[in-house]
Amino acid sequence: MIVRPYEAHIAFRFLLKGRGQTVLLLAGIAVGVAVQFFLSSLIGGLQLSLIDRTVGSAPHVFILPSDSIPTSVLAGEGAAVDSRRVLYTENREILSWRSYLDFVKGLPEVTAACPVAGGQGLIERGGASDTVAVKGIEPIEGARIYNFDRNVRAGGPELTGDGAIVGQSLADKFRLELGDRFFVRNSRGTGDFFTVTGIVDLGAEQANAVVFLSLDRARSFLGLNGVSTIEAKVRDVFAAEALAGRLRAEFSRVKIESWQERNRELLTALRSQSGSSNIIQFFVLFAISLGIASVLGIAAVQKSRQLGILKAMGVDNRGAARIFLIQGLALGLIGSLLGIGFGYVLGVLFIKYFGPGTFGLQLEAFNLVVPAVLAILGAAAASLIPARRAARLSPIEVIRNG
Amino acid sequence: MAEIIVVEDLRKHFGEVVRTDVLRGISVSFERGATTAVIGPSGSGKTTLLNILSLLESPSSGRLVVDGRDFSTGDINGFSAYRNAHIGFIFQFHYLLPEFTVLENILVPHWIGRGRPPQAMIDKALALMKEIEILHIRDKYPARISGGEQQRVAIARALVNEPTLVFADEPTGNLDRETGFAALEAMARTVREHGTSLIMVTHDREIALRADRILELVDGRICKSFSVVETGVDGARKLLQDRGCTAE
Numbered sequence: 001m002i003v004r005p006y007e008a009h010i011a012f013r014f015l016l017k018g019r020g021q022t023v024l025l026l027a028g029i030a031v032g033v034a035v036q037f038f039l040s041s042l043i044g045g046l047q048l049s050l051i052d053r054t055v056g057s058a059p060h061v062f063i064l065p066s067d068s069i070p071t072s073v074l075a076g077e078g079a080a081v082d083s084r085r086v087l088y089t090e091n092r093e094i095l096s097w098r099s100y101l102d103f104v105k106g107l108p109e110v111t112a113a114c115p116v117a118g119g120q121g122l123i124e125r126g127g128a129s130d131t132v133a134v135k136g137i138e139p140i141e142g143a144r145i146y147n148f149d150r151n152v153r154a155g156g157p158e159l160t161g162d163g164a165i166v167g168q169s170l171a172d173k174f175r176l177e178l179g180d181r182f183f184v185r186n187s188r189g190t191g192d193f194f195t196v197t198g199i200v201d202l203g204a205e206q207a208n209a210v211v212f213l214s215l216d217r218a219r220s221f222l223g224l225n226g227v228s229t230i231e232a233k234v235r236d237v238f239a240a241e242a243l244a245g246r247l248r249a250e251f252s253r254v255k256i257e258s259w260q261e262r263n264r265e266l267l268t269a270l271r272s273q274s275g276s277s278n279i280i281q282f283f284v285l286f287a288i289s290l291g292i293a294s295v296l297g298i299a300a301v302q303k304s305r306q307l308g309i310l311k312a313m314g315v316d317n318r319g320a321a322r323i324f325l326i327q328g329l330a331l332g333l334i335g336s337l338l339g340i341g342f343g344y345v346l347g348v349l350f351i352k353y354f355g356p357g358t359f360g361l362q363l364e365a366f367n368l369v370v371p372a373v374l375a376i377l378g379a380a381a382a383s384l385i386p387a388r389r390a391a392r393l394s395p396i397e398v399i400r401n402g
Numbered sequence: 403m404a405e406i407i408v409v410e411d412l413r414k415h416f417g418e419v420v421r422t423d424v425l426r427g428i429s430v431s432f433e434r435g436a437t438t439a440v441i442g443p444s445g446s447g448k449t450t451l452l453n454i455l456s457l458l459e460s461p462s463s464g465r466l467v468v469d470g471r472d473f474s475t476g477d478i479n480g481f482s483a484y485r486n487a488h489i490g491f492i493f494q495f496h497y498l499l500p501e502f503t504v505l506e507n508i509l510v511p512h513w514i515g516r517g518r519p520p521q522a523m524i525d526k527a528l529a530l531m532k533e534i535e536i537l538h539i540r541d542k543y544p545a546r547i548s549g550g551e552q553q554r555v556a557i558a559r560a561l562v563n564e565p566t567l568v569f570a571d572e573p574t575g576n577l578d579r580e581t582g583f584a585a586l587e588a589m590a591r592t593v594r595e596h597g598t599s600l601i602m603v604t605h606d607r608e609i610a611l612r613a614d615r616i617l618e619l620v621d622g623r624i625c626k627s628f629s630v631v632e633t634g635v636d637g638a639r640k641l642l643q644d645r646g647c648t649a650e
Binding site: 004005006009010013014016017305306308309310311312313314315316317319394395396398399400 | 449453456458459478479480482483485486487491493497499500501502510511513514515517518559571
């Protein structure tokens with residue numbers, strides 16, 4: 001669109017002189033853009049926070065023993081001799097876990113990989129008891145996966161001998177403090193005493209019903225020869241499913257799961273939330289565009305006299321139309337800039353006053369630019385209606401009718 | 403070329419189902435540099451004729467040549483640039499742009515045709531304003547000035563691009579007689595000084611008598627056409643009082 005100087009000159013003067021109208025339109029666009037920005041930042045922040053709570057302090061990819069039907073005790077050489085081992089291999093353990101672990105650790109996107117000896121236990125203290133997840137981990141890799149540096153509330157991340165790191169909710173429920181001893185019964189009915197060396201908060205209630213032990217201690221406690229899981233964490237949480245797919249292609253004797261598979265409902269909920277947020281944003285934009293169309297439409301009617309005389313003096317149809325397109329574009333542009341500023345301030349204030357204790361906003365350039373661009377396009381589209389009217393207006397109608 | 407406008411058998415009708423013939427074959431030519439008054443009772447087609455001559459409305463049929471260029475057919479929108487460069491308009495209701503100051507209003511035709519006016523153009527506009535005594539209101543908005551002043555602003559705006567032709571429709575229409583005459587005087591003087599051809603529609607015979615030539619329309623046809631210069635003002639007044647038509 002080539003704009004002739006007079007078109008912009010007249011367009012801006014119309015906007016400037018119709019100040020009340022212009023201010024209302026700008027405010028409408030600004031509020032719309034700000035709301036869109038705020039909403040997408042809020043939803044983005046909420047989703048990130050939910051995902052972080054779900055998997056931020058948890059593994060992203062799991063290598064598990066295969067689900068396959070236990071091999072017959074009579075099948076294969078020596079199988080009948082050591083039947084228990086064959087069944088264990090199939091169901092509870094990965095015996096050759098070191099090769100899997102080395103492979104996973106060698107992948108560039110993997111930030112941590114840890115062998116885990118996991119199982120159920122029953123914690124007993126006083127008259128109370130409750131089931132807990134017992135997890136034996138390698139201290140360094142495990143600390144990375146469960147973010148011990150960030151999540152440890154008391155004590156330290158070290159795991160030696162009978163030392164145990166317990167989840168926060170467990171500690172609260174059984175009034176466990178550093179140095180306290182507690183009893184955990186295993187599935188075979190026997191059990192051991194452990195000493196609290198650390199208390200960790202992993203966010204979710206369920207995740208906190210856990211007792212971390214050293215790998216070796218957990219294996220002897222649970223009666224495992226190998227490990228029950230290899231847990232891995234990746235740089236980009238959403239790349240976990242792709243990695244799981246690759247591992248599935250690589251290994252056929254184990255089962256691979258990603259956090260996405262384990263949290264289908266959450267992902268569906270997040271998708272629905274994004275969808276409804278997009279719909280709301282679309283209608284906000286639509287409403288703004290309608291507002292601009294109607295106000296500029298009224299302006300075009302109000303300015304019929306001026307347009308008529310301008311046309312008599314040599315403004316052609318395209319020029320008359322562009323006077324309104326420029327107004328629409330200018331309103332969209334300035335309104336968006338105001339909206340970005342307004343939205344940003346709103347976001348910062350929200351974080352300042354409501355942020356701590358809830359969840360943060362995801363203030364991203366993308367969230368700013370998209371509503372701004374959409375608002376500009378919407379405003380331009382809305383101004384097409386008055387522009388068409390202006391183009392069609394015959395100067396003679398105005399002159400004849402006064 | 404002595405004629406600025408030549409018109410042959412110009413016809414205009416409105417409506418197809420209920421047809422109204424407004425101009426029923428007008429053939430006339432307008433002298434370059436002269437002032438012509440078009441008079442006639444209401445409904446005689448004088449404003450329609452003015453609109454067609456000023457390229458704001460197309461004729462239904464007939465020939466229209468303005469300054470050597472044939473405008474008999476074609477799109478009104480396509481004549482925009484020509485109107486801007488060669489034609490000035492003064493309307494009954496002034497039609498100043500309320501969003502612009504007096505000086506800015508006068509410069510609007512320049513903006514449209516040639517963009518931002520250079521200082522030389524602004525100086526020219528100021529000189530023109532001084533000539534018709536509106537320099538003191540240069541920065542006022544149209545709503546803040548009197549009707550007579552508004553009309554003078556419209557006159558200055560019509561003349562600023564140095565058009566070859568100026569059209570005025572009831573230029574003193576809604577002014578009191580004294581103010582109207584003063585504005586008219588200013589217009590006539592300026593037009594004469596710039597050698598511009600002026601064609602104006604008026605219902606006021608006294609105003610018409612100040613023109614070089616009078617064209618009277620009745621029922622879409624030319625009823626009388628004579629030169630005031632030749633007949634003298636008194637002769638012209640007598641001619642106007644005669645009931646019959648003298649022109650074919």
